[in-house]
Amino acid sequence: MVCLKAVFNFCKLYIFILVLLSASSTFAQSPKEAADSVQLRQVFNLALTQSSTYENLRELCQGVGPRLSGSAGAQQAVLWAEQKLRDLGADSVWLQPVAVPHWVRGTAARGTTESARLHQTGKPDQDLAVCALGGSVGTPEGGIRAGVVEVYRLTDLAKLGREKIEGKIVLYNRPMEPVLINTFEAYSGCVDQRASGAAEAAEYGTVGVLVRSMNLRMDDLPHTGTMSYREGLDSIPAAAISTNAAAALSKALRDNPNLEVSLELSCRVYPDALSYNVIGQINGSRLPDEIILVGGHLDSWDLGEGAHDDGAGCVQAMAVLEAYRQAGLRPERTVRCVLFMNEENGQRGAEEYARLSGEKSEVHVAAIESDRGGFTPRGFTVDGVDGVRETALARLRDWMGMLAPYGIHFADLGSAGVDISHLKPQNAALFGFVPDSQRYFDYHHAANDRFDAVNKRELELGAATLTSLIYLIDQHGILVQAPGLDQR
Amino acid sequence: MVCLKAVFNFCKLYIFILVLLSASSTFAQSPKEAADSVQLRQVFNLALTQSSTYENLRELCQGVGPRLSGSAGAQQAVLWAEQKLRDLGADSVWLQPVAVPHWVRGTAARGTTESARLHQTGKPDQDLAVCALGGSVGTPEGGIRAGVVEVYRLTDLAKLGREKIEGKIVLYNRPMEPVLINTFEAYSGCVDQRASGAAEAAEYGTVGVLVRSMNLRMDDLPHTGTMSYREGLDSIPAAAISTNAAAALSKALRDNPNLEVSLELSCRVYPDALSYNVIGQINGSRLPDEIILVGGHLDSWDLGEGAHDDGAGCVQAMAVLEAYRQAGLRPERTVRCVLFMNEENGQRGAEEYARLSGEKSEVHVAAIESDRGGFTPRGFTVDGVDGVRETALARLRDWMGMLAPYGIHFADLGSAGVDISHLKPQNAALFGFVPDSQRYFDYHHAANDRFDAVNKRELELGAATLTSLIYLIDQHGILVQAPGLDQR
Numbered sequence: 001m002v003c004l005k006a007v008f009n010f011c012k013l014y015i016f017i018l019v020l021l022s023a024s025s026t027f028a029q030s031p032k033e034a035a036d037s038v039q040l041r042q043v044f045n046l047a048l049t050q051s052s053t054y055e056n057l058r059e060l061c062q063g064v065g066p067r068l069s070g071s072a073g074a075q076q077a078v079l080w081a082e083q084k085l086r087d088l089g090a091d092s093v094w095l096q097p098v099a100v101p102h103w104v105r106g107t108a109a110r111g112t113t114e115s116a117r118l119h120q121t122g123k124p125d126q127d128l129a130v131c132a133l134g135g136s137v138g139t140p141e142g143g144i145r146a147g148v149v150e151v152y153r154l155t156d157l158a159k160l161g162r163e164k165i166e167g168k169i170v171l172y173n174r175p176m177e178p179v180l181i182n183t184f185e186a187y188s189g190c191v192d193q194r195a196s197g198a199a200e201a202a203e204y205g206t207v208g209v210l211v212r213s214m215n216l217r218m219d220d221l222p223h224t225g226t227m228s229y230r231e232g233l234d235s236i237p238a239a240a241i242s243t244n245a246a247a248a249l250s251k252a253l254r255d256n257p258n259l260e261v262s263l264e265l266s267c268r269v270y271p272d273a274l275s276y277n278v279i280g281q282i283n284g285s286r287l288p289d290e291i292i293l294v295g296g297h298l299d300s301w302d303l304g305e306g307a308h309d310d311g312a313g314c315v316q317a318m319a320v321l322e323a324y325r326q327a328g329l330r331p332e333r334t335v336r337c338v339l340f341m342n343e344e345n346g347q348r349g350a351e352e353y354a355r356l357s358g359e360k361s362e363v364h365v366a367a368i369e370s371d372r373g374g375f376t377p378r379g380f381t382v383d384g385v386d387g388v389r390e391t392a393l394a395r396l397r398d399w400m401g402m403l404a405p406y407g408i409h410f411a412d413l414g415s416a417g418v419d420i421s422h423l424k425p426q427n428a429a430l431f432g433f434v435p436d437s438q439r440y441f442d443y444h445h446a447a448n449d450r451f452d453a454v455n456k457r458e459l460e461l462g463a464a465t466l467t468s469l470i471y472l473i474d475q476h477g478i479l480v481q482a483p484g485l486d487q488r
Numbered sequence: 489m490v491c492l493k494a495v496f497n498f499c500k501l502y503i504f505i506l507v508l509l510s511a512s513s514t515f516a517q518s519p520k521e522a523a524d525s526v527q528l529r530q531v532f533n534l535a536l537t538q539s540s541t542y543e544n545l546r547e548l549c550q551g552v553g554p555r556l557s558g559s560a561g562a563q564q565a566v567l568w569a570e571q572k573l574r575d576l577g578a579d580s581v582w583l584q585p586v587a588v589p590h591w592v593r594g595t596a597a598r599g600t601t602e603s604a605r606l607h608q609t610g611k612p613d614q615d616l617a618v619c620a621l622g623g624s625v626g627t628p629e630g631g632i633r634a635g636v637v638e639v640y641r642l643t644d645l646a647k648l649g650r651e652k653i654e655g656k657i658v659l660y661n662r663p664m665e666p667v668l669i670n671t672f673e674a675y676s677g678c679v680d681q682r683a684s685g686a687a688e689a690a691e692y693g694t695v696g697v698l699v700r701s702m703n704l705r706m707d708d709l710p711h712t713g714t715m716s717y718r719e720g721l722d723s724i725p726a727a728a729i730s731t732n733a734a735a736a737l738s739k740a741l742r743d744n745p746n747l748e749v750s751l752e753l754s755c756r757v758y759p760d761a762l763s764y765n766v767i768g769q770i771n772g773s774r775l776p777d778e779i780i781l782v783g784g785h786l787d788s789w790d791l792g793e794g795a796h797d798d799g800a801g802c803v804q805a806m807a808v809l810e811a812y813r814q815a816g817l818r819p820e821r822t823v824r825c826v827l828f829m830n831e832e833n834g835q836r837g838a839e840e841y842a843r844l845s846g847e848k849s850e851v852h853v854a855a856i857e858s859d860r861g862g863f864t865p866r867g868f869t870v871d872g873v874d875g876v877r878e879t880a881l882a883r884l885r886d887w888m889g890m891l892a893p894y895g896i897h898f899a900d901l902g903s904a905g906v907d908i909s910h911l912k913p914q915n916a917a918l919f920g921f922v923p924d925s926q927r928y929f930d931y932h933h934a935a936n937d938r939f940d941a942v943n944k945r946e947l948e949l950g951a952a953t954l955t956s957l958i959y960l961i962d963q964h965g966i967l968v969q970a971p972g973l974d975q976r
Binding site: 044045048178179376378405407409410439442455456457458461 | 532533536537666667669671704705864866893894895897898924926927930943944945946949
């Protein structure tokens with residue numbers, strides 16, 4: 001007995017020292033915080049040593065490849081994700097049907113190459129690196145050829161007036177603002193050219209638009225992206241032009257205002273196609289009706305492999321389920337991974353998900369979106385209806401000390417992501433994952449958004465960051481008073 | 489008069505609004521803090537729009553190329569940096585002669601290729617990706633061939649004992665620890681294998697060592713780095729082996745402990761060569777005898793182009809002088825850019841700089857080193873003698889609010905850099921620039937440390953971060969009481 005008691009006391013001492021060691025990593029932690037810190041350390045350890053996240057991204061990028069809504073690649077991605085969620089240990093996995101736009105770039109439809117050429121008298125013709133913007137109409141067979149007018153803002157069109165623009169191709173050449181540290185702000189400040197440039201220019205009788213790629217670098221890659229026309233107006237062809245080609249064309253225009261550009265695009269719109277959101281979840285043990293959603297979007301543009309946008313977000317969201325399984329944990333609330341279809345050119349998946357969720361009177365306590373690339377994690381933006389977002393931000397800030405050892409330091413109000421924004425009316429607390437933004441627009445919507453552009457550790461750290469936030473929300477709730485719930 | 493007075497009042501109002509707008513960017517700033525914040529914003533704006541930093545790195549990497557101490561490339565780098573510092577607007581530029589080690593990899597000396605091959609009976613021979621470690625002796629003509637013993641720690645040698653090791657090649661195969669978020673900690677935990685592995689193994693009569701590359705990725709690139717022998721012991725050839733090849737060799741050893749490896753290295757050591765530290769400075773307007781040093785090291789390894797290590801640090805340090813010129817500012821203290829020679833395999837430049845500085849009784853208020861790659865800035869480590877480092881850290885933390893808008897969030901005690909460490913006895917406050925560390929060891933000392941591995945914005949943000957800290961130190965001092973100075 002004496003011997004056993006000595007062993008017992010030794011064990012107590014050992015456990016006491018372990019707890020002390022764990023707690024010492026952050027200052028003056030409560031016992032619960034100390035236990036949480038130990039759990040977060042396990043989450044990061046698993047992500048950096050045993051997670052399949054990086055290999056999953058390899059499969060999605062190199063096995064499936066590009067997956068624009070309505071394409072065969074998108075359908076393959078749906079089947080891949082459905083199986084992968086089962087393999088990772090989801091309690092249930094299902095597909096949510098949704099009709100999506102089906103736009104196809106010319107090269108795929110007719111085997112011809114998209115092209116633009118610069119024509120100046122007395123000089124050899126010069127190729128310009130372009131690609132159709134998503135949703136653009138094609139040109140007539142043989143293309144169009146016209147003079148070019150360069151503008152920097154949509155409002156420049158009115159200043160020039162119809163007589164100077166009619167029959168021309170408009171070059172929108174406002175660059176992303178390099179002094180904005182958050183490159184997404186620079187994107188927001190420019191993207192009106194891409195989204196509305198063709199619709200605006202069509203009002204002045206133009207025949208086409210070229211839009212400077214949303215790219216902070218000077219290079220030869222055109223960056224596609226969605227655009228739309230206005231009902232009842234002519235639809236004119238719209239293409240992105242690489243930053244180098246935009247600069248070259250601008251320079252040529254200063255020397256020779258009468259130059260011409262020819263443009264041929266053979267893209268076209270097909271009838272809507274059937275596709276799916278892919279959903280997998282671990283059922284909550286104590287509060288299964290309270291859903292914590294984590295997601296990204298499964299569709300991508302057709303150039304490149306959709307590695308950062310948003311293969312990274314998809315495999316990170318899937319990694320949350322794998323982490324729970326590998327850690328041997330069961331969440332109290334339901335943790336649901338949603339891979340949305342059609343974020344890029346319609347958001348039909350997100351709309352359908354929110355509509356069905358409303359029909360079923362589901363309660364989303366929180367939703368977290370990863371759609372800013374697979375770079376080193378920095379923190380989260382927080383959104384939600386009045387009151388919810390402030391409470392959620394205060395909660396997140398309470399937890400930041402536990403996340404600091406992993407380089408997570410940013411927590412502020414801000415847009416959380418377009419797919420989960422549809423859950424705002426459910427009083428969900430919305431969190432947008434914020435990785436480092438400096439390199440994102442080097443790859444965004446371009447042919448170089450490939451698997452090899454993603455760093456394994458950066459991707460894994462992001463996955464662990466998502467899992468950590470979900471773990472903390474599940475353990476502590478968001479503490480928002482909502483109808484029918486005493487405490488979330 | 490009435491009219492003039494109205495204009496005057498309008499101007500006062502305008503200035504008042506400008507000050508309000510500037511101050512509103514951070515909460516509850518003092519007027520001096522508000523003015524500092526405006527100045528830091530200008531520093532970042534200039535770095536992101538007008539700085540030559542990225543083009544300077546291109547010149548250093550692609551024009552000069554690799555620049556190992558004693559090589560023609562190092563000499564070319566010295567001349568390039570001397571001219572560049574003049575071009576950037578230094579008040580004075582000078583070279584500081586220093587004798588440096590002169591080690592040459594075999595390929596350069598004799599035109600032969602470094603090589604290693606795995607031999608197993610009944611299987612085809614297999615190439616192993618290796619490179620000589622810096623400072624290694626070559627093998628005899630025709631190379632060596634021996635059995636292999638794999639170990640994970642230096643102390644494993646004693647456990648195995650001489651009889652199991654003698655006549656063999658030792659494979660040191662301890663990987664970098666992936667769960668350490670700061671990859672430099674993982675490096676520190678492994679680098680004893682590279683630095684001392686050959687010296688330790690030689691005590692047991694081994695004929696050579698292969699050291700797993702200090703790389704967190706699995707790939708085919710061997711990563712070189714410095715190593716040294718012990719006086720009076722045999723010098724045995726030492727090579728780095730790629731992580732993939734190390735794993736393959738380890739696996740083959742488990743299947744076949746009697747396999748053999750042949751290794752041929754034709755590197756050799758030449759007599760010391762004459763080289764130089766390159767120094768340029770802007771003289772202080774009010775306290776010219778107080779020096780704020782900013783530096784990196786001009787030498788690099790011979791593989792790759794020394795882009796992250798430490799071309800980035802060099803052009804960032806040079807960028808500080810350019811920023812003062814472009815902003816039209818003159819520092820109160822002397823801002824000195826020092827490009828140290830021979831950090832990689834001797835630190836002779838840093839030793840000579842500190843020795844001469846001591847002879848001249850110079851006073852370094854602070855020294856800042858950038859030698860952790862050209863990645864997104866995170867903050868600074870702080871070092872110095874007792875009392876100095878704590879004061880410097882407190883000072884830095886006072887300023888962190890002004891740096892937060894640029895994503896700078898890290899400030900803690902820690903090693904600041906090997907070149908500036910020699911200034912610690914001068915009571916200098918030492919700051920180590922801390923960029924994001926996740927990708928650094930993908931490139932460190934390997935053939936892929938090339939210009940295209942550096943992102944322009946990340947590099948420029950780092951340069952602006954260095955300039956900002958120097959601006960704040962110059963404006964406010966470090967407030968360390970030191971002999972002969974009332975206040976630094």
